[in-house]
Amino acid sequence: MKTFRLVGLTIEVQGENGARLEEIPLSDGLIINKEDGENHWMIEALLQKEHRSYFETLSQKKNELHIYVTISKKTNKPAEIVAKIKSIMVLEEHISVLFEGRMLARKAKNEPEKLLEDLLTKGLHGEDLKKAFKQKLKEQRELNVKKSPQT
Structure with missing residues (x-):
């Protein structure tokens, strides 16, 4: 197993x-690659207690969730994981x-559409939406160039 922040x-x-x-604003967290050949991962998110009822509601539904996790550095591209909540532990000042x-x-191919949907849900429209969309696409391209192997 390999563990990452x-x-x-x-x-x-x-x-x-x-x-x-x-x-979801994180206080801290870990993500573990189980290295089982099936691409299974464990994610532990340390969150403020105010999120407890939200996650308890999600957990009670027992549905699979599509979550996007950013590993190690905020500049890394988020990875998509289909996951279920296994447990919620109440700690002194947080929940795990x-x-x-x-x-x-x-x-x-779906990333521009998801990006646009996200910006729309944040209430952007018109010229503000257009500028934010172009900026996010530019940031993604720059990240992809940095990650590409040099030839």
Whole structure:
């Protein structure tokens, strides 16, 4: 098994108007590659107690969740994991939410649409939406260039 630091957590939430992405502020977190040949991962998110009822509600539904995790550095591209909540532990000042799931292969063709949906759910429109969308696409391209092997 390999353990990494979890630096970002976003949950895809299904609503009346389709899916939206909800960023969850982390106090700390770990993500563990189980290295079982099946691409299974364990994610532990340390969160403020105010998120307890939200995660308890999600846990009671027992549905698989699409979560996006950023590993090691905030500048890394989030990885998509289909996961279930395994446990919620109440600590003195935080809660610990334990997820278990399977990492999905990247689907680059859907990323601009998801990015646009996310910006729309943040209330952006018109010229502000256009500028934010262009900026995010530029940031993603720059990250991809930095990650590409030099030839």
